[in-house]
Amino acid sequence: MNEADRYKITSEDYADIILDNWNDPEVMQKFANDVVNKINDNIAFAYIPIDRVPLSSFNQFGYYSIPGCFGLLGSDNGNEAAANPMPYNLEESSGKGVLIGFVDTGIDYRHPAFRKSDNTTKIISIWDQNIKSLERYPDGLYYGTEYNSEEINFALQKEDPLSVIPSTDDIGHGTMMAGIACGTRNDENNFRGIAPEAELVIVKLKPAKQYLKEILLIPDGIPCYQENDIMAGVEYLNRIAAKHNKPIVICLGVGNNIVDHAGLRIGSKFYARIGEKPGCVFLAAAGNEANRQNHYYGNITGNSISDFVELQIAKEDPGFMIQFWGVSPNFFWIDIYLPSGEFLVRIPPIDGQTTIRQYDKMLVIADSIVGIPSFHNQSIIFRVYKPVEGNWTFMVFGSMGDLPREFHLWLTMHNYLHEGTYFLKPNIYTTIVGPGNNTGIITVSCYNTSTGELNDYSSRGFNVDEMPKPDIAAPGVNIPAPFLNNSYVSASGSSIAAAFTAGVSAHVLQWGIVEGRADFLNTPHVKHIFQLSAQRQKDMKYPNGDWGYGILNPSGIINTLKDFMNI
Structure with missing residues (x-):
């Protein structure tokens, strides 16, 4: 090229x-x-x-071909590290010989959490998609700059390492996740990574292009990343693991709410296929979208012919995006009414039809899609620019018959929503973000070890095809983590829980792959091990949409593995 x-x-x-x-x-x-x-x-x-790229781009190129915009799944971080809530016992293993890969905001490679006892880096390589170079990009990927461990070690010897390798983490999200998974112990800050001898492979994502943010109504100033850049990052991790002939845990702490919620996007299926390779475990954060009032579930039953969905639009909201999903085999028509009660438009179940309506300064675009590869479910993508303030009504009609007429509506992730825009009768379930809805990926929800309760915002399942999700719940509230400027903070969110689980997964791969006990271990195997060994409450039915198969149980995993291998 x-x-x-x-x-x-x-x-x-x-x-x-x-x-x-x-x-x-x-x-x-x-x-x-x-x-x-x-x-x-x-x-x-x-x-x-x-x-x-016209207004009808979803139908012009296909529902799955327009890259999604993915946001960060860490909900917040404090100023000081909390008491360490991360006890574990995996027979003194440490993740040695295993790689852990993150595709995120990058890493502060100068932080002591990412140095070994001899002060050298534990980072195998960094691909910074933002730094342009003539010849330093990864083979076959053609953009950004790649740095190997020798170059990082050389930079660390300098008074100003960034003058040699200018890659850094301006946000801190990737640094926190990498540190939780395998950071070097720091007793002064009550911190230890889960798999401290694992090594890191890091991809720093470039920001999404402006044209795509405008199409998908993503506000300026909020971190946002393109689906294809994430896919390229995952492929890079896959190639690095093969190059070094080491097992790898791949962990994604980014997600997208405008997805099919069945896990069938091109990226989601791509990740699941990589996770099937022996020596690879693929993890995704469930998201932080429960109790955000951005999901509606409807079921038109009996002799009813419609359901009224009320959506409050905030004052001066620059625009919003909605995904409608009608569950097969029924089809749906949607009438939209403005806050004034005035009828705006009807969207029929016609495949490939893009409806465009102009109303004063407001522009409404609806792309109708039927027959995408999920048992011919119906989808409508609504994009509304400069919407009228007030209480909108979506009147949903389902085809008559004796089958339930179920449907969903999702707004964009709360990161991208204007404050004051929400469904008046929301539903907290089926709120797991992509790619975590794919059954081939281990999806991690987030709970508080201090209270034993699921985090209020941790996304719930099942997916729209009624497949169990999440798979497991892990610690993700007030977790000590490395941060920028050699500091440590307490971090929360489902991405933090996923990073915790990534560290535990490194122990499993060390036991099975590195130490030669089970060289076939991959994502489906490890998912089953996590499910079998999980801690469960006696009075609760599993799997369920809140906890999946229960709480990740590091101390029981090795025993389950031994039973699995009949050792």
Whole structure:
């Protein structure tokens, strides 16, 4: 790929399209004159001029081909580290010989939490997607800059390491997750990582392009990352593990609420396939969307013909986005009424139809999609620019019959919602964000070890196909974590719980892969081990939408593994 083509990957003048059928001759012909980067045998990213991305882009290119915008799944972090709530006992193992990979906000590689006892780095490599270079990008990925451990160690010897390697973490989210998973012990700050001898592979995501943020109504100033950049980051981790011939735990602490909630996006399926490889465990945070009033569940029963969904729109809300999902085999029509009571538009179940309505300064776009690969469920993507303030009504009609007429509506993640925009009758379940709805991924929810209660905001399951999610609950409230400027803080959120679980997963891979007891271990195996060994309350039915199969139980995992292997 020449420099002119490489420029298009990061240029704001070019839009990104995700393709999972690149070998289809019709698809190859459609993008014959565009820059295309092939990630594997089937998946490729095409880069096209943004003037070829119309208002009907979801139907023009396909529901799954427009990259989603993913946000951070850490809810907050305090100023001081809390008491360490992370007891574990895994027979003195430490994660040695295992890699843990994060695709996130980067890492403060200078922090003592990421140095070994000899003061060298425990980071194998960093791919910073933001730093441009002529020849330092990873093979076959063509953007950003890659730094290996030798270069990091050289930088650490300098008075100003950033003058040698300018990659850093401006937000701190990636630094916290990496530290919780495998940070070096620091007694003064009451901190220890779960798998302190595991090594790190880090991808720092570049921000989403402005055109995509405008399409998806993402506010400026809030961290937002493109789905295809995350996929490229995961592929990078996969290649580094193969290069070093080491097992790897891949952990995602970013998520997206405008998804199918069945786990069938191109990225979600891509992650699940990587997780099936022996020596790989793939984890995703469940999200922090319960009790955010951004999900509605409806079920039109009996002789009823419709359901009224009320949505409060805040004053001066610049715009909002909604995903409608009608559960198969029924089809639905939606009438939208403005706060004044005035009828605005009807959206029928017609595949490939984009409806556009202008009302004064307001623009409404609805993309209707039928037959996407989830048992022919119906989807409608609503985008409303400069909406009228007040109480909107979505009148949902379902096809008549003796089957339940179930449907869902999701607003964007709370990170991107204008304060004061919410459903008046929300539902806290089916709020797990993508990619955590995919059954091939280990999805982690978040609980408070001090109270024994699930975090109020921790997203709940099941997914829309009634498959059990989350898989496991892990500590994720007031967890001590490394932060910027050599500091330590208390961190919370489902991404923190996922990082905790990543550290535990490294112990499992050390026991099975590194030490040669079970060289076949992969994500499905480890998920089952976590489920079997989880702590459960006697009066609760499992799996359930709150806790999944129960609380992660590090002290019982090895015994379960031994039973599994008949040792």
